[in-house]
Amino acid sequence: MRTSYRLSKLTKSDKPAFVSLMSRAFSRDPLFMYVFGDSQLDSKARKSVTAFLSFLFDKSFLLHEEVWGIFDNDSLLGTYVVEKPQTSKLPNIKGGFLLIGMLIPLVFQLSGKTLLLLNSYMRITRTAAPSWKHHYLIMIGVKPEAQGKGVGKTMMQHLFQTTQDDPESQGIALDTEKEENVALYQKLGFTLREQTKIDNVPVYCMVYQKNR
Template sequence: MKASPRISMISKLSKSDKAFFVALMSKAFSRDPLFLYLFGDSELDNTARSRVKSFVSFMFDKSFLLHEEVWGCFENESLLGAYIVEKPRANQLQRIWGGLLLIGRLVPLLFRMSGRTLHLLNAYMRVTRSSSAPPSAHHYLIMIGVEPEIQGKGVGKALLNHLLNRVNADKTSLGVALDTENKENVYLYRRFGFALSRETSFDRLPVYCMFYQKNISCLEDWKININN
């Protein structure tokens, strides 16, 4: 039985951590319902594995271009888990410029994905971000993953607590939203204070939209901040 890892630190990832992030998240999401639906079984099919790695690589690049944050949990120099979060009220000019630069990263992805997959990705974004996300300023947890061999050892808990601490300290945010296609995750996130805000479907795949609302004292601090 593998011992619980000693988490030495949670720190923001740099561009030099890309290879570690892609390797970790490709494994962490290999059994994810959405990834299986979009890309196929990456544990059995080389084409599916290549598509998953290409998509995760794109998500990592996107995070830097659009000024999202990527945080990782380390044991010594080994990356055990990571998450990407979109921050509220990002500078609009920066996002526009980042979006233009992102086109260069998108082109290679187009050659690795089928038209159907790209269509489904766009449809998924419309379902989750456009129609289900709360209108108030908030963080959005894009993805969070842990090395499969050490899942259940406290790494995911440490990452979520780190995220929520940062959200609670951010006066511009009223909370954090996320979407999951795995019903078991709903119970896990509820333990951290998330509530199920909407249950919908995406091309017959169930989608659970959840939101963590900051406590009353945090909300009062936020109101004082914007009124001043």
């Protein structure tokens, strides 16, 4: 990575850049294609993806999550959303009440089928998650023009360091729908915990446990 790049937490003002980047990074993602449709060709699918990513970004400020990004000057090159280990249920309870208010408009923006599929995905992946306290990598994406330049690897290294510095965390859990990603994560030290499906879309649930 170039020394001029900086990695920092995103603020609420970064929301448009986050939604734009993730929309492009996940436009051909198998799960996104199945749940929302082809956002590159279908305007309805594009609006649904925008609504979902906007909700995901706002949710991170209410719950036990953080959004980090890599910048080249003011240009966002990559970003990831991570849920930290829960040390107290109180913040999530408070955030949960506020989250209900955010969910109401989302219900009118997404179809019933889409909401059911998203709920099924969350249920499947959380069931496969390890019982020990961990960071959960919700999403990670790189701007198409910046792919292959070490942006994703740098974000993962940052997450590894964050996990290492957190005495509450025993590792990282993540899920991917791309089979080719499995080998990439295995090279970083992850193991395949479970392989499942949401309808016909494969889901690979992976974990990294520190101090093994």
